Amino acid sequence: MIKVEDLSRRYGEHLAVRDVNFEVARGEVVGFLGPNGAGKTTTMRILAGSLGATSGRALVDGLDVAEHPRKVKRRLGYLPEHPPVYANMTVGDYLRFAASIKGVDEPAAAVTATLKRVGLEGMQGRIVSHLSKGFQQRVGLAQALVHDPDVLVLDEPTSGLDPAQRKEIRDLIRELADGERTVILSTHVLPEVEDICERVIIIEQGRIVAEDTIDALASLQRRIRLQVGRPDLTLEQAIREIPGVQRVEALAGGRYVIDADGDLRAAVARIAAPADLLELQGREKLEDAYLRLTKRTTGDANWSADQEDPA
Amino acid sequence: MKNILVIARRELRHYFTTPTGWLALCAFLVVTGFLFVLEVRWFALESMDIAYNPYREPLDLGAHLLAPFYGEISLIMLMICPALSMRLFAEDRRQRSFELLLTSPVSTIEIVLGKYLGGMSFAGLMVLATGHYALLLIWVGEPDLGVLAGAYLNMLLLTAAFMAVGLLTSAMTENQVVALVLALMGLLLFWALAAVGMIGSGPWAEALSEASLFTHAEPLGRGVLRLRDLAYYGSFIGFFLFATHQRVESMRWG
Numbered sequence: 001m002i003k004v005e006d007l008s009r010r011y012g013e014h015l016a017v018r019d020v021n022f023e024v025a026r027g028e029v030v031g032f033l034g035p036n037g038a039g040k041t042t043t044m045r046i047l048a049g050s051l052g053a054t055s056g057r058a059l060v061d062g063l064d065v066a067e068h069p070r071k072v073k074r075r076l077g078y079l080p081e082h083p084p085v086y087a088n089m090t091v092g093d094y095l096r097f098a099a100s101i102k103g104v105d106e107p108a109a110a111v112t113a114t115l116k117r118v119g120l121e122g123m124q125g126r127i128v129s130h131l132s133k134g135f136q137q138r139v140g141l142a143q144a145l146v147h148d149p150d151v152l153v154l155d156e157p158t159s160g161l162d163p164a165q166r167k168e169i170r171d172l173i174r175e176l177a178d179g180e181r182t183v184i185l186s187t188h189v190l191p192e193v194e195d196i197c198e199r200v201i202i203i204e205q206g207r208i209v210a211e212d213t214i215d216a217l218a219s220l221q222r223r224i225r226l227q228v229g230r231p232d233l234t235l236e237q238a239i240r241e242i243p244g245v246q247r248v249e250a251l252a253g254g255r256y257v258i259d260a261d262g263d264l265r266a267a268v269a270r271i272a273a274p275a276d277l278l279e280l281q282g283r284e285k286l287e288d289a290y291l292r293l294t295k296r297t298t299g300d301a302n303w304s305a306d307q308e309d310p311a
Numbered sequence: 312m313k314n315i316l317v318i319a320r321r322e323l324r325h326y327f328t329t330p331t332g333w334l335a336l337c338a339f340l341v342v343t344g345f346l347f348v349l350e351v352r353w354f355a356l357e358s359m360d361i362a363y364n365p366y367r368e369p370l371d372l373g374a375h376l377l378a379p380f381y382g383e384i385s386l387i388m389l390m391i392c393p394a395l396s397m398r399l400f401a402e403d404r405r406q407r408s409f410e411l412l413l414t415s416p417v418s419t420i421e422i423v424l425g426k427y428l429g430g431m432s433f434a435g436l437m438v439l440a441t442g443h444y445a446l447l448l449i450w451v452g453e454p455d456l457g458v459l460a461g462a463y464l465n466m467l468l469l470t471a472a473f474m475a476v477g478l479l480t481s482a483m484t485e486n487q488v489v490a491l492v493l494a495l496m497g498l499l500l501f502w503a504l505a506a507v508g509m510i511g512s513g514p515w516a517e518a519l520s521e522a523s524l525f526t527h528a529e530p531l532g533r534g535v536l537r538l539r540d541l542a543y544y545g546s547f548i549g550f551f552l553f554a555t556h557q558r559v560e561s562m563r564w565g
Contacts, residue, residue: 048414049413049414050410050413050414050563051563052563052564069416069418070416070417070418071416073414073415073416074416076414078410078414080407080410080414082407082410083407084407084408084409084410084411084414085406085408085411086321086406086408087406087408088325088328088329089321089328093324097317097321098411098415100313100317101314101317101318101411101412101415101416101417102415102416103416143411
């Protein structure tokens with residue numbers, strides 16, 4: 001459904017996106033991951049047709065975005081990082097305007113249906129700037145949906161929202177992704193990706209560094225997290241001696257991070273049991289894979305409060 | 312075409328849903344009303360004087376009342392239009408709503424023409440809102456209807472030219488005040504170029520004065536319709552709309 005070929009975008013001297021290639025099949029939900037400034041927004045804007053590519057091309061359902069902008073835009077809904085809303089219009093007026101310029105035949109009916117879908121019924125008469133951030137985000141999402149597009153491109157749809165709002169938007173996206181609709185969403189909230197997406201594309205400094213299903217990415221390297229009640233040096237030594245263990249890192253509070261080249265959960269559990277085994281986690285988390293691939297320091301990859309998602 | 316109208320309607324509505332539009336309209340009517348009274352008073356006093364003075368020619372309603380009065384309104388429009396046009400692109404880009412237009416199935420030409428038409432409609436309404444002065448004059452006197460029609464056509468063409476310049480400066484920056492100042496400076500320059508032809512001589516002075524809005528607005532204000540003036544207005548507006556189009560395109564590719 002979406003195909004990106006050797007896409008590059010230059011801003012003056014700075015190469016924001018370099019030779020990016022990827023494909024997204026119809027009905028797939030793909031997460032676009034990467035640190036800030038990695039080129040996620042640039043790639044998405046090129047797909048949505050609001051930015052031109054320096055070289056390479058982006059195809060939506062076989063149509064080149066640059067050559068057939070109208071046809072592509074009619075089938076693609078885009079939610080930029082900041083919802084593209086007119087602050088002093090009412091929700092209803094704004095969406096009717098969006099529906100009209102997107103070529104919807106019956107704007108009024110489309111607006112009513114879309115408002116219901118994003119949970120904004122009864123908000124038609126409200127002025128957009130009087131709404132909370134979460135509701136403005138919904139208005140932005142409604143704008144992307146009003147022409148019932150086959151492809152949805154969402155740039156950090158949950159940024160700046162509180163956990164409850166984030167969950168609502170996430171549930172909404174999962175609902176929208178049902179069926180035939182193809183969705184690309186960027187985020188740096190990793191649990192969100194694990195929650196919604198089937199596949200992730202990790203981009204770093206304008207290049208794709210990994211592209212795979214979440215399970216495959218997470219199992220690239222076996223990492224075991226361990227917590228025991230009575231940590232001591234002999235335990236650490238014993239773990240180190242298990243065949244296949246590559247690295248053991250002892251952390252505060254009796255916690256260990258063990259990297260291995262196979263599934264060593266049983267072996268580790270046996271050794272750790274006498275030392276009061278409290279917790280053992282086998283599978284590498286997506287965040288570990290992400291940090292490793294984007295060359296960030298690993299260490300104890302506990303997420304800061306802002307990225308932890310209690311919802 | 313439909314897209315142009317959809318965009319234009321939104322822009323036009325904006326002027327009526329915010330205080331700015333109403334404020335501009337009110338201020339405009341107060342000032343023009345004041346000028347109208349001044350001009351009519353001057354005309355009446357002079358006419359009385361002439362009635363008792365056999366050596367003076369009688370005043371012409373067209374040349375001595377309509378042309379100066381509508382010339383003054385044109386100058387006021389020169390100052391108001393940048394304030395009307397400044398938001399057309401700048402505000403849209405600052406509040407990021409421009410992304411909606413860029414990712415909708417509309418062409419850059421449609422965006423530019425839609426915004427221009429929307430702004431121009433409001434400015435045109437302002438010009439037409441001075442119609443009651445014309446009706447008053449027709450009621451109490453016998454103005455030359457040709458001169459009157461020429462004056463209105465002239466004001467509308469001038470307004471269209473002012474808005475075209477303002478549209479371009481609005482597309483050049485996200486800051487509305489910068490857009491306003493740039494447009495005002497540009498318009499005053501195009502207006503004042505005529506003075507070069509009055510002071511200097513030679514081909515350069517003539518060319519510069521030919522480029523001036525004033526040089527081409529003045530004859531039509533007197534009721535003299537010349538093809539070259541219409542051609543000037545056409546190319547002036549066309550040039551600035553084209554430049555705006557290029558500017559908006561460069562936002563995508565630059």
